Every structure is written in C-alpha cells, then in structure tokens.
Amino acid sequence: MAWSATMIGALLGLGTQMYSNALRKLPYMRHPWEHVLGMGLGVVFVNQLVKWDAQLTEDLDKMLAKAKAANERRYFDEDDE
Helix, strand or coil, X not given: CHHHHHHHHHHHHHHHHHHHHHHCCCCCCCCHXXXXXXXXXXXXXXXXXXXXXXXXXXXXXXXXXXXXXXXXXXXXXXXXX
C-alpha cells in the first residue's frame, strides 16, 4: 500500500502543478523544480492520509470494543441479579 500511496501522491502533486500552469496558459514544464516540489508535497500528503486512516480505524475499533463491553455489562449482567 505504501508504494501505491506514494505514486498516487506524486501524480497528484505533478497533476496539480501542471493544471496550475495550464490555467495560467504557461508552458506545462515552466519551472521543473516546482513539479518536483509538488510531487514531494503530494507524496507527503497522501502518505499522511493513509497513516491517519489506519490510526482512525484502530481508534474506532477500540471505541467499538469499549461500547460493546459496556453494553454487555449493562444489559446482560443485570439479568444475573
């Protein structure tokens, strides 16, 4: 997943820079360093997004487990009394 996220981020950054140049009617590769910078920022953004999603999933699983345990204590433990 890391390799695909990196490639998607690089394409996102490159596409954003090329789109920006196209909107301003400039040559697509006007300043090549801007494309490299955009690709780097895109890679960082998408990789952080993937890490954030994984952390969010983990936190959600923990919260659901806590809620399930609380519900079981509330509803099933009362019947034992």
